[in-house]
Amino acid sequence: MSKASQVAYLSYKDVLHEWRMTLCVMFAVAAIATPLLLFFGLKSGVMDTLQKRLLGNPVTMELLSVNEKKLDPAWFEEQRKDPRVAFVIPRTRRLSASAEFFVKDKPKRIKKSIDLHPTDDGDALLKHYKAQAPGDGECVLTAEAARRIEAATGDVLVATVSRDRGSVKVTREFRVSAVLPDEAGATPSAYIRLHELEQIESFKDGMAVPELNWPGSDNISSPVVPSALLVLDRELDAVREAMLIQNTGFVSLKKFPPACSDDGNSEENVDKMRPYLPYIPCDKYVYMVSSVGSPSSSSDLSSLADRVRGRSDAYVFPFNPYLSVSVGEKNFAIIPRTALQRSVKDATECSNSACVFTVKQPGRVFGVSPDIAKEIGSEPQTVTVNYHEVNSRGDVVDRNVEFTAVFEPVEGVGSNYALAPIALLGQLSNLQMRDLSDSEMTDGGRAFTLKRRGYTGFRMYASKLDDVMALQEKLAGEDIKTISRADRIAEVMSLDYYLGMLFWLIASASLLGAACCLVANMYAGIERKRKELAILRLLGVHGSTLCIYPLCCSMLLTIGGIVISLIVFFVLAHVVNSAFAAQLQGDEKFCDLTAFHLLSTVSIAVLIAAFSGLAASRRVMKIEPSESLRDE
Amino acid sequence: MNDYVCLRNLSLNRHKNGSSFTLLVPELRIGCGQTLAVVGQSGCGKSTLTDMLALILRPDGADEFSLQGPDGTINLMNISKRQQAFIRGRYIGYVLQSGGLFPFLSVLENIMLPAKLLGMPSSALKDKAKSLAVDMGIGDQLYKKPQFLSGGQRQRVAIARALIHDPKLVLADEPTAAVDSVSAEDICEVLKKSVNQHDAALVIVSHDRGLMRRHADYEVTFELERRDGIVSTLQPPVKISQSGNLL
Incomplete structure (x- = not known):
């Protein structure tokens, strides 16, 4: 060696x-390598800066829904499980999402309208600008909002929400927990927690918000039923029968002749109905009318009752064949306790408005057979009412609501049935369309209120740049249109690709020349x-x-050349970066090479040096020692 | 006397520009401590003979072509090119026409080069090279580049370089071709003296018979015949007397 x-x-x-x-x-090598290094440095520096800016700006990763499609909380839960989703939060209706703000303790009141946006822990926008998500009673302002009302972090703001053209106003206070920089958005906005925004939305919708003592109507579910039973002594004539489904809100009709009539040819049908209404004598005629789609309201029932007005033998029962109540292991089908405005068994049952369909807070009492009532006991029980229907299109509707009720004994009720006040039955029938919750009212009582139907939109942030497109496609598949910066991302990606190609075209020509x-x-x-030699x-x-x-x-010549060109490159890169310093933020660079690029440059140079050295050495092999012996 | 290189019934044929040239060597023995002058007119085969001795040309055939290595006789007829290169570097020293020094190395580095190529440790080498340079009378030129030396000085450096690795055979091909006659005498003197000191055999190729007779121990020459092309036969060596006459 x-x-x-x-x-x-x-x-x-x-x-x-x-x-x-x-x-x-x-210098010849440097003359070839330096422009290449500069070009590549500019390309990688500019592309890197563009990509970092795109990535760094949370707006790039944002997907905003544009069409109004009802999305329930379960949908949001599902999205949060998707690893491509960094953050998603429902949006309330835009129109109701604003309030008038001013700073509480300032002598000069500057009152401005500010848009409200929902936020929560993990909000990508707030996180990027290192702002903590606001807690209850706190808000994060955009720079524009803070400027307009001259607020700063720590200030307490008073937000005024009004409805009915300003005739009803309520206020609440928010402490400013952070102010976002201008890059975070140019609109005057305040970020508050979702449930607070929902309260404001409810208030604007005319509802009361008992937690904040905001006035308004209680969002009590008005009673509905999908069906009604008409019980008569005598059969209706064809005209009257047809009138039952004429402008009554009910559209289908079924007739059940008496079970114990003399002709006795309809035993089967009668038996089917009999257990539902154990208190109906077997010699009655029963008609069942039903609505299709949305259930019928109390006015529909009144119209139906009008059709048989004056007939003392007629009873109208609100009816829902899909409701059941369970307590512990036991499960009962819910049937109406009384008819509309009329008691079936005795007059006392219609006291305390038990026979009124539209009572706001009906008694939560279920009548069961005495044996069962004894078993359950007279203590209030937690019960679950379930609505289960497989509708004509094959969709399953299955909803539950839980509340406290008592059970009392009623003679003659089958062991599988529970009698419910018709108003309670009517309210629970709302489960066909909406979820219900058992809420406290402004007067302190309890009632069933309709739960939020869902949200019409959302604000979503993707985890990575590539995920934006993927998520947008996925949502489009669910018929949810979104807007994003996906096109901008694609632009930058393709610019990178074409610049890279251009570089390699130039580089390969130059490298060939260098070799x-x-x-x-x-x-x-x-x-x-x-x-x-x-x-x-x-x-x-x-x-x-x-x-x-x-x-x-x-090797020595090439590496020397590369060292010269690297020195020149770094000097020029510094010049370029200083010249554009005004356009750059933080550690951004217009002209930059990574360690990997530098290593690759040196490697390519060494390869070319090796190639030319080896090409020349073919000639060296041919040199004879005798050539040295004499000068020829 | 110890024969260092032996050649017997050796022949080599070369074709050059359509004409044939054959060199025949019936017998040639070169002993340690001897100076053999190879003289003759141009084209008589001096260069061919030195190329063979320098292991650059391989004879077409020979009864004997050997060299005395430290571990016995080495047959030079059937060794590989790589072995040839090794033997050239290890056992033979060369003094080239105009020195053949490397322009980018200093005098000292030039002198040390053959030994360094053999991997000899450089610390001892430096002292040896310096003392050789002093012997040659160029002890004050050690750190100069060859381009700053005179022709005579350069040849002295070349001689020192030829001896640094203690070769047993030193080949000098027209060592005085590029210097004036006074320097030529001087160089021959130094060359012979230092080679003798190292107990090596010296082969000087020259066209200057007078110069050779003053410095060499033996002289060989060629006899040319025209048969199929030119056939040159090496004549037996003739001893040269102290007075410079052939004996």
Whole structure:
């Protein structure tokens, strides 16, 4: 190996000795490499900056729904489980999401309208600007909002919400927990927690918010029923029968003749109905009318009752065949306790408005057979009422509501049935369309209120740049239209691609030129040093060892050239970056190469040097030692 | 006397520009401590003979072509190119026409080069090279580049370089071709003296018979015949007397 290292040393001394020649070749290499480095540096610096800005700006990752489609909380839960979703929050209706704000303790009141947006822990927008999500009674303002009302972090703001053209006003206070910079959005906005925004929305909708003592109507579910039973002593004539489903809100009709009539030909039908209404004598005629789609209201029932007005034998029962109540392990079908305005068994049952369908807070009492009532006991029980229907389209409707009720014994009720006040039955029938909750009212009582139907929109942030497109496609598949910056992302990506291609086109031409230049230089160098190389052969250096000579020369020249061009590059890059400093933020650079790029540059240079050195060494192999012996 | 290189019934044929040239060597023995002058007109085969001795040309055939290595006789007829290169570097020293020094190495580095290529440790080498340079009378030129030396000085450096690795055979091909006659005498003197000191055999190729007769121990020459092309036969060596006459 000593020969090889000596040959390498000799080539080094040679390169050093011919320093003028060496510098020329090094500058030639630098002249090729420097523009390439600069071009690549600019490309990678600019693209990197663009991508970082895109990535850094949470707006890039934002997806906003544009069409109004009801999305229930379960849908949001599902989205949160998707790893591509960094954050998603429902939006309330835009029209109701604003309030008048002013700073509480300032002598000069500047009152401005500010848009309200829902937020929660993990909001990508707030997180990016290092603002903590606001807690209850707190808000985060945009810079514009803070400017308009001259508020600062820590100030207490008073928000005024009004409805009915300002005739009803309520206020609440928010403490400013943070102010976002201008980049976060140009509109005057305040971010508050979702449930607080929902309260404001409810108030604007005319509802009361008992927690905040905001006035309004209680959102009590008005009673409905999908069906009604008409019980008569005598059969209706065809005209009257038809009138039952004429403008009554009911559209289908079923007739059940008496079970114990003389002709006795409809035993089967009667038996089907009998258990529902155990208190109906078997010789009655029963008609069942039903609505299709949305259930019928109390006015529909009144219309139905009007059709049989004046007939003392007629009873109208609100009816829902899909409701059941369970307590513990027991489960009962719910049937009406009384008819509309009329008691079936005795007059006392219609006291306390038990026979009124529209009572707001009906008694929560279920009548069951005495044996069962005894078993359950007279203590209030937690019960679950379930609505289960497979509708004509095959969709399953299954909703529950839980509340406290008592059970009392009623003679003659089948063991599978529970009698419910018709008003309670009517309210629970809302489960067909909406979820219900058992809420406290402004007067302190309890009533069933309709739960929020869902949300019409959302604000979503994707986890990564690539996820934006994927999420947008996925949501489009669910018929949810969204807007995002996906097109901007695609633009940057394709710009990167084409610039990269351009670079490689130029680079490959230049590298070819560089290789040719080096090969030519090496050939010439060997011709000049033929004598010396021949002497080395004479001094016992074998041809293959001698190949190290041009290889080393080539490496030294190329690496020297690359070092020069790197120095020039760094100087120029610094100049470029300083010149554009005004356009750059933080550690952004217009012209930049990563360690990987630098390593690749040196590697490519070494490869080209090796190639030209090896090409030249073919010539070295042909040098004969005899050439050194005499001058010819 | 110890024969270092032996050649017997050796022949080599070369074709050059359509004409044939054959060199025949019936017998040639070169002993340690001897100076053999190879003289003759141009084209008589001096260069061919030195190329063979320098292991650059391989004879077409020989009854004997050997060299005395430290571990016995080395047959030079059937060795590989790599072995040839090794033997050239290890056992033979060369003094070239115009020195053949490397322009990018200093005098000292030039002198040390053959030994360094053999991997000899450089600390001892430096002292040896310096003392050789002092012997050659160029002890004050050690750190100069060859381009700053005179022709005579350069040849002295070349001689020092030829001896640094203690070769047993030193080949000098027209060592005085590029210097004036006074320097030529001087160089031959130094060359012979230092080679003798190292107990090596010296082969000087020259066209200057007078100079050779003043410095060499033996002289060989060639006899040319025209048969199928030119056939040159090496004549037996002739001893040269102290007075410079052939004995």
